[in-house]
Amino acid sequence: MSIKKFVVGCFTDEQVLFSAIKKVRSSGYKIHDVYTPMPIHGLDKALGLRDTSLHTAGFIYGITGTLTALCGIGWIFTSDWPLNFGGKPHFSLPAWIPIMFELTVLFSAVGMTLTFCYLCQVAPFVKKHHFHPRATDDLFVMVLECTPKNNEADMSSFLGGTGAIEVNVQEAETGWWLGTYDKDRKPFEKKKASLA
């Protein structure tokens, strides 16, 4: 945990934000994060974030649920306390399908939500530094991290030039949720546009 300096730029339009991200990334500044009031499709690609693996986690949790139900009921009805229901087999899989399905969904949903909360560090009583109160209302807030290589005045004027309506410098303490996306981020590539 250390105190870092950030240059914060606010945008009012997604279009301007996208072109600003492109300019900022191609000129080598480090984008700490972008805060938006709603999900914007393509923003993660524009920032070079890799895809989330939350789906895979959900699948693993789901399989765990299925197996828990199957093994649990199987053990109870064949070995721990085998009951005779009208001479039907102890291992009666078709009758267990409803509970196996429900536990698959339950484990997957609960597991994914908890993983989501852990990864995003959202929980009651979590205190975070919010760079702009209107980031949850109508502003798209881009936050650049100041590194020893560049000075904040240059960054501020650069950000202003990309269409930000408001630029300021803020200091914030980095929790572990700050600045952890570095290894997630792919380098900026200049792609040639082509018509499909």
Add this chain to the structure above:
Amino acid sequence: MALLKYESQVRAPLVDGNKDYHQVTEDIIRPIETNPSKLWWVGFIISIGLLCFGVVSVYREVAYGIGQWNLNKTIGWGWDITNFVWWIGIGHAGTLISAILLLFRQGWRTGVNRAAEAMTIFAVICAAQFPLWHMGRVWMFFFVFPYPNTRGPLWPNFNSALLWDVFAVSTYFTVSLLFWYSGLLPDLASVRDRAKLKWRKFFYGLTSFGWSGSAKHWQRHEALALVLAGLATPLVLSVHTIVSFDFATSVIPGWHTTIFPPYFVAGAIFSGFAMVQSLLVITRKVLHLEEYITLEHIDVMNKIIVLTGSIVGCAYLTELFVAWYSQNKFELWAFMQNRVNLHSPLGWSYYMMMGCNVLSPQIFWFRKLRRNLTVTLFMSVIVNIGMWFERFVIIVTSIYRDYLPSSWSTYYSPSVWELGFYLGTFGLFFTCYFLFSKFFPVIAVFEIKHILKKSGDNYKEKMTIAEQEPAEEFAHEMLHAH
């Protein structure tokens, strides 16, 4: 003109009025920041009153046993299980709107999903009360859960439809709650960042879990919503399927029917949408949200009501046909004598069901009536009365005159305490809904913002210019948009 989102001009706008992002926040969050109206207080106090009546009724039942409900040897399941199935059915619309319509990319769901999901959660809470208190010795309810115990160990019967129901309903409640709350986080953060009062800052700071709106968080949030929707879709279908198994796996004539699962699911969606209509027609008026819950939304939901009502109608007729086609004497008796015969003691309830569920929704073939709020509100109540009678017909008319004619004399009518319990769940439902509408945004603010530039009234107008642009030019701009 470069565009991020594009939607055909043929579709009517989903957000009326000249809105921008800030205006959307302002309109939807305003009711939370102002004092509730007189109408809200009147409704809230009535709900609390009904809830108290329910508490007294439940107290009587716990103290004196379920004989208080006029249940007897022939009718072991009377109003209580009817009400259970009715509430569970109502609880289906929320997750259907939020999950299935999300997968089908239906933009109109954004205006109604939050309120419908909340309604689902409250309806499931109400539904759960009935089997719970019907247990009689409710303090032993944990016996239904499988856990190592000192009674043997004695496990519940995993081959029983009643136990499947325990798992289905509790899973459905948990998943609906997670879905609803994860969607609420960004909106609660919006309320938090606007809050001026100290308690509001604290309360919404606590409930919004420190949400910041970071790009990575949104990416995960979208993934979570999509996978939860994928899981909730078969879940919605499974819950009422399993409720129908409670009856279908038995050998009682009138219950032992293979058509039950799809018939119950269609009926659940039917009654669920009717309840959403009842709530939203009033909510949009009281909270001034007419520009977000438009006539377009009401129209679409009425179309679903006429569709599912007709499916249910087909199921009723199929059931009758199969009762005759099977040539099973008991099955025929259950249908022809206990239900269709108007002169039988409870025959009238079958015609209530047919009239309310099959005939009356047919008026929604007319666009003018689909878009009429008074008709919509009236019909939504009629449909729910009809759906209550459907469950009553299935449960009570199948068992009140069964194999043993000597027990036929025990004509069943509910006691005041059984009625009180039912009204009490209305109190519980509306108390929760009133509190929800006061303290939480009743429309998903971030989802409205998400579709604003695609389906907003003022943005759609601007897109007319884009539609006249040559295709190559448009595609070129789209490619350079990011």
